[in-house]
Amino acid sequence: MNELQLKILELLLEDARRDAATIATMLDLAVDEVRTIIRDLEERHVIVKYATVVNWSKVDNDKVTALIEVQITPERGRGFDAIAEKIYLHPEVKSVYLMSGAYDLLVEIEGSTLKEVASFVSNKLSPIESVLSTKTFFILKKYKQDGIIFEEHEGDQRMSVSP
Amino acid sequence: MQKYIAPVVRDIPPSGIRKFFDLVSASKDIISLGVGEPDFVTPWSVRDACVMALERGRTSYTPNAGLVELREAIAEYLQSSFQLRYEPTQQILVTVGGSEAIDLALRTLIAPGDEVLIPEPCYISYSPITAITGGVPVGIETFAKDQFKITAESLRAKLTPRSKVLILCYPSNPTGGIMTYEDWLPIAQLVEEHDLIVISDEIYAELTYGRKHVSFASMPGMMERTILVSGFSKAFAMTGWRLGYACGHPELIAAMLKIHQYTVMCAPIMGQVAAVAALREGLAEKGRMVDAYNQRRRLVVKGFREIGLECHEPQGAFYAFPSIQNTGLDSETFAQRLLQEGRVAVVPGNVFGLGGEGFIRCSYATSVSNLTEALERIGSVVRPLLS
Numbered sequence: 001m002n003e004l005q006l007k008i009l010e011l012l013l014e015d016a017r018r019d020a021a022t023i024a025t026m027l028d029l030a031v032d033e034v035r036t037i038i039r040d041l042e043e044r045h046v047i048v049k050y051a052t053v054v055n056w057s058k059v060d061n062d063k064v065t066a067l068i069e070v071q072i073t074p075e076r077g078r079g080f081d082a083i084a085e086k087i088y089l090h091p092e093v094k095s096v097y098l099m100s101g102a103y104d105l106l107v108e109i110e111g112s113t114l115k116e117v118a119s120f121v122s123n124k125l126s127p128i129e130s131v132l133s134t135k136t137f138f139i140l141k142k143y144k145q146d147g148i149i150f151e152e153h154e155g156d157q158r159m160s161v162s163p
Numbered sequence: 164m165q166k167y168i169a170p171v172v173r174d175i176p177p178s179g180i181r182k183f184f185d186l187v188s189a190s191k192d193i194i195s196l197g198v199g200e201p202d203f204v205t206p207w208s209v210r211d212a213c214v215m216a217l218e219r220g221r222t223s224y225t226p227n228a229g230l231v232e233l234r235e236a237i238a239e240y241l242q243s244s245f246q247l248r249y250e251p252t253q254q255i256l257v258t259v260g261g262s263e264a265i266d267l268a269l270r271t272l273i274a275p276g277d278e279v280l281i282p283e284p285c286y287i288s289y290s291p292i293t294a295i296t297g298g299v300p301v302g303i304e305t306f307a308k309d310q311f312k313i314t315a316e317s318l319r320a321k322l323t324p325r326s327k328v329l330i331l332c333y334p335s336n337p338t339g340g341i342m343t344y345e346d347w348l349p350i351a352q353l354v355e356e357h358d359l360i361v362i363s364d365e366i367y368a369e370l371t372y373g374r375k376h377v378s379f380a381s382m383p384g385m386m387e388r389t390i391l392v393s394g395f396s397k398a399f400a401m402t403g404w405r406l407g408y409a410c411g412h413p414e415l416i417a418a419m420l421k422i423h424q425y426t427v428m429c430a431p432i433m434g435q436v437a438a439v440a441a442l443r444e445g446l447a448e449k450g451r452m453v454d455a456y457n458q459r460r461r462l463v464v465k466g467f468r469e470i471g472l473e474c475h476e477p478q479g480a481f482y483a484f485p486s487i488q489n490t491g492l493d494s495e496t497f498a499q500r501l502l503q504e505g506r507v508a509v510v511p512g513n514v515f516g517l518g519g520e521g522f523i524r525c526s527y528a529t530s531v532s533n534l535t536e537a538l539e540r541i542g543s544v545v546r547p548l549l550s
Contacts, residue, residue: 015531015532025462025465026459026462027458028461156529158200159184160188160193160195160198161183161187161195161197161508162198162200163180163286163336
C-alpha cells in the first residue's frame with residue numbers, strides 16, 4: 001500500500017460519498033489517476049463496501065448489542081478459521097475477531113431484545129463442539145465507533161469573524 | 164466622556180473587522196469563512212497537561228519572562244525547526260499571545276516620529292499600535308502579481324531618514340503569501356544598509372504548504388536585528404490560551420521585559436504548562452492539521468478559479484485571498500451582498516490596508532463540507548455578476 005492509496009482511503013473513510021474529482025483536487029492529482037486507484041482498491045477488496053455509520057441509540061427500535069469472549073479448541077489443519085466461519089455466518093453476528101490473551105474469539109452479536117441475544121448464545125454458539133466457554137458482555141452505550149464520536153459536541157464555538 | 168480620552172486613542176479608526184462582525188452576528192444560517200483561527204480544538208494531550216497542572220495546584224506566578232522549562236522548550240523547537248539559536252534565559256520572553264509581543268516590541272523601539280514600514284495588506288493591529296506608540300506607520304503596498312511578497316524596490320521607495328522599524332508577517336494573514344530564502348536576500352541587504360530593525364511576526368510559520376518556512380531571523384546577519392514574534396495559537400490550535408513569545412538580542416528582550424513585568428507580570432501559568440506539552444507532544448497532531456489545511460486549500464483555490472475569480476495560490480497560513488475586481492463591486496459591497504444573498508461571511512480585503520481593496524479574505528479553517536457548500540453559494544452570487 002503506497003502513501004497515495006492510504007491518503008485516498010483516509011479521505012473516503014471520512015466521507016464515503018466524496019467523489020473522485022474532489023479527492024483529486026484535495027490531493028493535487030489527476031481525476032483519472034484517482035479513479036484508477038479507487039477501482040483497483042475496490043477490485044482487490046481493500047475497499048470492501050461503502051456503508052453508513054448509524055447511531056442506533058437515536059432510532060426508536062433500540063437494538064441490543066453484546067460482546068462475547070469465546071474460548072475454543074482449534075481444529076486440526078484449519079486452526080481457528082473453520083470455527084470462526086461457523087460463527088460469523090450467522091446473520092446476528094456483526095463482527096468476529098481472533099484475539100491474543102485469555103480467550104480466542106471476540107464475537108459481536110446484535111439482537112432486538114436481551115432474550116434474543118441470550119438465546120443465540122445458548123442455542124447456537126455454546127453448542128458448537130469446539131466452543132469451550134463463553135462470557136457475554138452487553139454494551140450499554142456506544143461513545144465512539146470507527147473513529148467517529150457519537151455524542152454531539154457543542155458546535156463551532158468560534159466568533160464568526162475574527163482578525 | 165470623549166474629552167477624557169487621549170487623542171492618540173480617540174483617533175484610532177474603528178476596526179473594519181469589528182464592523183463586519185456586527186453585521187454577520189445579526190444574520191442567520193451563515194457559513195463563515197471569516198474566522199481567523201483554526202477550526203481544530205487544542206490537542207487533547209495538551210489540554211490534559213493543563214488539567215493535570217491545575218489538579219496539582221500549579222496556580223502561582225511564574226518568572227516574568229516565563230517558565231524556564233518553557234523557554235528551554237521554545238529554544239529547542241526553534242533550533243530544530245528553523246535553525247534559530249536563542250539562549251533561553253536571555254533571549255526569549257513568553258508573552259500573552261503574539262499580540263502582546265508585537266505591542267512590547269513596538270513600544271520598546273519607537274520614539275515619537277519614528278517611521279514604521281508595514282507591507283500591506285496585513286494583519287490589522289500593526290498600524291494602530293504603531294500610532295499609539297507615537298510612531299508613524301508607512302504602508303508598503305504588495306500585489307497579487309508578486310504573490311503579495313514584499314520586494315526590495317517597493318521597500319526602498321518608502322525609506323526615509325526617519326525609517327526605523329520594518330514589520331514583516333510571512334506567511335501572511337490575510338494573503339497566504341510566503342517569502343523564500345531568495346525572496347528574503349535583497350530585503351535583508353536593505354535592512355542592513357539602512358540600519359533598520361525588524362519585527363518579524365511568524366505566527367503562521369508552521370502552516371506552509373509544499374515548502375518549509377524560512378525565518379527572516381535565520382538570514383545572514385539578521386538575527387541581531389530581528390525581534391522574532393510567534394506563539395502557539397495557529398500551529399497548535401491554542402488561540403484562546405493567549406500564549407506567545409518574542410525572541411531577540413538580549414538587550415532588546417531585557418527592555419521588552421521591563422514593560423512586560425509592569426503591565427502583565429507574567430503569562431498565565433496554566434497556558435505555559437500546556438505550551439510545554441504542545442512542544443513536546445503536539446507536533447504529530449500539528450502535522451495532521453497541516454495536511455488537512457492543505458487539502459482544503461487546494462479545494463478552495465480551485466473552487467474560486469472555477470467560479471471565475473482570480474485567486475493567487477496561497478502557500479501559507481489558512482487564507483485564500485481571491486480578487487473580486489471583475490465583479491465590478493468594491494470589497495465591502497461585495498462582502499455585504501455575499502452575506503445577504505449567499506449567506507456566506509468573508510472579510511472584505513480593504514480592512515487589511517493598502518492593496519486589499521478588490522479582494523476578499525476567505526479562511527479555509529472550516530470543514531470540507533462547509534467549504535464545498537460555501538463555494539456553491541459564492542458561485543451563485545458571483546456568476547450573474549460576471550455575465
